[in-house]
Amino acid sequence: MLLSLCYYIKKAVFINRNTIFERLTMNKFSLKRILRSSLLFFPSIISFLFSPWPGVSYFISWFGSFFILFWTISGNAVALPEDLPASQQFFRPVFLSQIVFVSFNVLSSIFFFLDSSGFYYFKPGNPVMNYDSVLLQIAQCQRYYLLGHAAVAFGIVLHMKYDLHPKWIIRVKNYSTLFFYIAVTTFLASLIVAKIYVLAELSSRLRVLALVSSVLSFTFNLSEKNKLLLLGNTVILLGNFYLSIISAWKAESITLLLLLFVPLYAKFKKLAITLFLVGVTLWFLFIPYYTQMFRTKYWAEEASTEEALIHAYTETKFSSFDSLAVNNWFFLVNRLSEIGLFIKYVGYTPSIRGDYYGLQIVSQSLHALLPRAIDRYKPDLEELVMERVYENDVVGRPTKHARVSAKPQFIVDGYLTAGWLGILIACYIYGALASILSRTCERYFSGYIFGTALIFNSLFQVFWRGQCFEFLTGKLVWSIAMLFLVFIIGRFTGLLKRNNQPDLMQPTLE
Numbered sequence: 258m259l260l261s262l263c264y265y266i267k268k269a270v271f272i273n274r275n276t277i278f279e280r281l282t283m284n285k286f287s288l289k290r291i292l293r294s295s296l297l298f299f300p301s302i303i304s305f306l307f308s309p310w311p312g313v314s315y316f317i318s319w320f321g322s323f324f325i326l327f328w329t330i331s332g333n334a335v336a337l338p339e340d341l342p343a344s345q346q347f348f349r350p351v352f353l354s355q356i357v358f359v360s361f362n363v364l365s366s367i368f369f370f371l372d373s374s375g376f377y378y379f380k381p382g383n384p385v386m387n388y389d390s391v392l393l394q395i396a397q398c399q400r401y402y403l404l405g406h407a408a409v410a411f412g413i414v415l416h417m418k419y420d421l422h423p424k425w426i427i428r429v430k431n432y433s434t435l436f437f438y439i440a441v442t443t444f445l446a447s448l449i450v451a452k453i454y455v456l457a458e459l460s461s462r463l464r465v466l467a468l469v470s471s472v473l474s475f476t477f478n479l480s481e482k483n484k485l486l487l488l489g490n491t492v493i494l495l496g497n498f499y500l501s502i503i504s505a506w507k508a509e510s511i512t513l514l515l516l517l518f519v520p521l522y523a524k525f526k527k528l529a530i531t532l533f534l535v536g537v538t539l540w541f542l543f544i545p546y547y548t549q550m551f552r553t554k555y556w557a558e559e560a561s562t563e564e565a566l567i568h569a570y571t572e573t574k575f576s577s578f579d580s581l582a583v584n585n586w587f588f589l590v591n592r593l594s595e596i597g598l599f600i601k602y603v604g605y606t607p608s609i610r611g612d613y614y615g616l617q618i619v620s621q622s623l624h625a626l627l628p629r630a631i632d633r634y635k636p637d638l639e640e641l642v643m644e645r646v647y648e649n650d651v652v653g654r655p656t657k658h659a660r661v662s663a664k665p666q667f668i669v670d671g672y673l674t675a676g677w678l679g680i681l682i683a684c685y686i687y688g689a690l691a692s693i694l695s696r697t698c699e700r701y702f703s704g705y706i707f708g709t710a711l712i713f714n715s716l717f718q719v720f721w722r723g724q725c726f727e728f729l730t731g732k733l734v735w736s737i738a739m740l741f742l743v744f745i746i747g748r749f750t751g752l753l754k755r756n757n758q759p760d761l762m763q764p765t766l767e
Contacts, residue, residue, distance in 0.1 A: 311396035368589040405668040412688025436474035476520035545588035622730040667723030
């Protein structure tokens, strides 16, 4: 058995060495492909031309992201892969990763803009002091956001050249059962690995694999109508929802809603859209307030999880509509949107700092990859990133709650590195990596369902929202290592088999 394991490790590491390099770097980009993709930057050019009129420039930048979304997901920039209809490709980066990224990083700024303009929901009021100056800053940052979105989309579509004949495939008769077994196995493995502190990142990846597997099993089982399996998947999903609401992080519960919506949309479009809209409405109505109550009890007062849960539930249940509305508006303006923090970074660097950071943040990201066993002087990653926050006077030092949202997001770190050029280069690499890794997952993990839907969106969720350079680099390296590990296990167990029938149809979600 040991010899067999060594054999598969060798096969995984040395898979056609030249082939991998060629596939990742030697894409033949036609002039037409590049020109059509370059139109993604058209809204950025227009918004820059209107920069003397900040209100107009802001709205051109904001609506420009909708043009980019349309131009990419419609297949106008680059034709979508032809293996599946568009409604069944939503797990691919051009859809899911891009939509989540732009919704969180770019489009959410509308709430900060409305609040600064004096609006409270749809009720107009008095704008903030020095409104003209604030409006100039908002418009400038929104142009940076738009440029980042255009560069991410450009990277995604330019490298969106999927090999529709996977090199390795999985052949089973019942996909819902297989996904259920994967969900149970990976969840149990995550509990075991979680006890080892240095493997915390591995544990989190296994847990996400379990979640996505259970969602896919649930979706396939809707057609097969296996009541016992449906019950098992429902228990797993409810368990994950419970874990998300006691995690004190709002993103986990909304992630579960997204993962449920995407495969359900392929089978039941109207029902999926209705349920998703209802779910999102309830989420925005209750979860921000509930999370604040939970954090106050759990973090500030150091209560137990059960006490914090009961306290947060009781406070949310008996809170007035006005209390919910005030809290949720604050969340939309200052938590969902991070343009307020971006304005502070832009105001400090380079005018007060004197210059951009250059390669300092990049070098810190690479240094952070070294294990502490090799570099015993390796700094704490949280403290390393927060130093940048303090230096730009985004929050005062020390502050207990800075870890919640003050750390710079990916576009901000691109700006801090080299201004608009840093955003352009960093976001292009970001989009290109998302597309390349999705293609790689499909090639070595049996196509779209296993490759992108399961493996890519479990291991590489970091491409959904983005993070600061240091955290993103670390998560990316861990995810790639996990990708190799999963491939080795698949080959060792015989689940992954070489594809000798390239025209064999792969499973779909319908």
